[in-house]
Amino acid sequence: MLKLSKKVEYGLMALLHMDSLEPGSLVTAKEVSDQFAIPSELLGKVLQALARASLVESVHGARGGYRLKQSLDTLTLGEVVDALEGPFHLVRCHENPATCDQFESCNIREPVLQIQDRLMGYLSAFRLAEFRSKRPAVAGKR
Amino acid sequence: MLKLSKKVEYGLMALLHMDSLEPGSLVTAKEVSDQFAIPSELLGKVLQALARASLVESVHGARGGYRLKQSLDTLTLGEVVDALEGPFHLVRCHENPATCDQFESCNIREPVLQIQDRLMGYLSAFRLAEFRSKRPAVAGKR
């Protein structure tokens, strides 16, 4: 209920991590999964989904890996959620009214839609660069 | 993922319905469940939770039922969510860090907390009266 999924958490952690690396350098799913104690197969799927959505770029084969394709300055939380969970719907009936037993009698449809729009607007306005600025500055070489 | 639960939906529907009745009049869980095609036992639990949280008042025994205890002008979406789902946490680790395998290495804790605070602020600022104003006006007697 109103929770972020592990997929989104993992995706954000990976994106933030990539942002902290030398620009353009590759990192493998295994390296990230080791660093953050994430199951590697699962993180692999997450990164693949981010690649399909062009948030990251994947390089196949040995010595391959992933790198950011967009700056965190332009990436938003909404894009990450959309890439990993699909279009955002606050209630099931907006996706598929047929499954809702209350559809006919429903007296909250319009206002819920309005809330959804505002939440979505917030997610789409939240730039991932804001994640970066909150962490302690990392001194030294990179 | 970032969905409203059926409990919250049912609670909102019931609250809105009560608001449309003669002020002070009682309505039973059965009546509401019939009107909105909600399983009555489930709606019963929802209304009981709303009563525990003092959003509605319950009257026991024959001819009993529920009525609003607060005006929708003062009730907020945040209160309803809190009454029916408990304190709002965007990620599990805010409730129980022990269950999070990524707790040590996590690089997104602070920003996620910030997002949660803003979402919570939004929920708490959203007055249920706004639900009312969006419905078609009901002409005639009440």
Add this chain to the structure above:
DNA sequence: GTATATACGACCTTTTTAGTCTGCTTTCAA
């Protein structure tokens, strides 16, 4: 005292989420 209603807890079922496994394709480099 009986019918009607809320209250509450235990339970069951279904759906969703999280994680695993198997096998493939692509690429580098020895």
Add this chain to the structure above:
DNA sequence: TTGAAAGCAGACTAAAAAGGTCGTATATAC
């Protein structure tokens, strides 16, 4: 040219949460 390292894809399983049901106790009107 071949083996290891990596991404890719889908099926599968396990665990957790959500949704729903049932039984029973308690309160109240008539």
